[in-house]
Amino acid sequence: MLLRNRLFLLFSASPSPKPYPFALSLKTQLVFSTRSPNRRPHATSASKTSKQSQTVSDTARFVRTVLFVPPGVDPDEVTEDMILPGSNIVVGPYAGHSQIKEVEFVKSSGRAKDCPKDDRPEFAILGRSNVGKSSLINALVRKKELALTSKKPGKTQLINHFLVNKSWYIVDLPGYGFAKAPDVTRMDWSSFTKGYFLNRESLVGVLLLIDASVPPQKIDLDCANWLGRNNIPLTFVFTKCDKMKVAKGRRPDENIKSFQQLIRENYPHHPPWIMTSSVTGLGRDELLLHMSQLRNYWDQ
Structure with missing residues (x-):
């Protein structure tokens, strides 16, 4: 397999994404995923647990379908500070010397x-x-x-x-x-x-x-x-x-x-x-x- 084909498979590993907020922030995504127009003021313990599970699920979907997760990065371990500003790109362990000297x-x-x-x-x-x-x-x-x-x-x-x-x-x-x-x-x-x-x-x-x-x-x-x-x-x-x-x-x-x-x-x-x-x-x-x-x- 050509190396470029290996990279293409890497780029295309995620399913087709759904619309998302322009600001690629995990915190912002959590707010969007937990908002509900019919939310009751007094949630039971079970419903809170369900909401927390849904939040984790939505965050995982956000990472896997919206962000570009490079080799060597576990999608479940992506944090907000790993995302390059103004992009959907996650920084991984292969990122190295990037300065142009000549x-x-x-x-x-x-x-x-x-x-x-x-x-x-x-x-x-x-x-x-x-x-x-x-x-x-x-x-x-x-x-x-x-x-x-x-x-x-x-x-x-x-x-x-x-x-x-x-x-x-x-x-x-x-x-x-x-x-x-x-x-x-x-x-x-x-x-x-x-x-x-x-x-x-x-x-x-x-x-x-x-x-x-x-x-x-x-x-x-x-x-x-x-x-x-x-x-x-x-x-x-x-x-x-x-x-x-x-x-x-x-x-x-x-x-x-x-x-x-x-x-x-x-x-x-x-x-x-x-x-x-x-x-x-x-x-x-x-x-x-x-x-x-x-x-x-x-x-x-």
């Missing part, structure tokens, strides 16, 4: 088979061409000019490998849906990138970037569904969480909830997700910690 550009590849041949683990960063891929990469490595940023969508036309700490790769993939790119450079995203996703054995997972400042986009949902159908492990990385486009009238957290509700309609298992902002640095350290535990598990 990064270097290795190569650009026009075809999947031209990518680096070594077996060091890698994370592919994917999203719509104006979602902020380059800005996120620059924020992660804290180098403003490492990945090319541009106001013109569709600027990244190749598979770009960046070597981090001489031990793992960040891979910048061409954005999809760049309608403003010139016809001569516009490509069939599926034919160009499909080979990379399906055959890259060193791929630990895909960071699928979703713009939280706008309502859910069909093209993002289609991409997520394609990755899921092909057993590609992914993490939803919500970008621009510091913004709110007044014309749309919705806050980032509202857009994130709407996106997750749509994912649950077609995506059988809930992947990990995290909120970020390349402007404020929100989620940077937490995302790197999440990547470290996936990488260390893959590399064992």
Whole structure:
């Protein structure tokens, strides 16, 4: 079995979740699970015991269906302080060194088979061409000019490998849906990138970037569904969480909830997700910690 398939099985170990509060707090969930409009003021001892059992049951369901529980963690032992802020990700024993000390550009590849041949683990960063891929990469490595940023969508036309700490790769993939790119450079995203996703054995997972400042986009949902159908492990990385486009009238957290509700309609298992902002640095350290535990598990 390919190691990436082992990771996909890990990501999809929980049944399809039900709607949940946006604030992923075990305490909040306990409040929701014990509230009842017909609650009597004087409960008997038996009913209190029943309520306590129900609370434990609801908490266990919350952990198993809503949170991403990594390898080495017993779901029954998850506590609130183990959940990364602004995410559904639990930190486990495989989480380790996550600081980026050095990064270097290795190569650009026009075809999947031209990518680096070594077996060091890698994370592919994917999203719509104006979602902020380059800005996120620059924020992660804290180098403003490492990945090319541009106001013109569709600027990244190749598979770009960046070597981090001489031990793992960040891979910048061409954005999809760049309608403003010139016809001569516009490509069939599926034919160009499909080979990379399906055959890259060193791929630990895909960071699928979703713009939280706008309502859910069909093209993002289609991409997520394609990755899921092909057993590609992914993490939803919500970008621009510091913004709110007044014309749309919705806050980032509202857009994130709407996106997750749509994912649950077609995506059988809930992947990990995290909120970020390349402007404020929100989620940077937490995302790197999440990547470290996936990488260390893959590399064992």
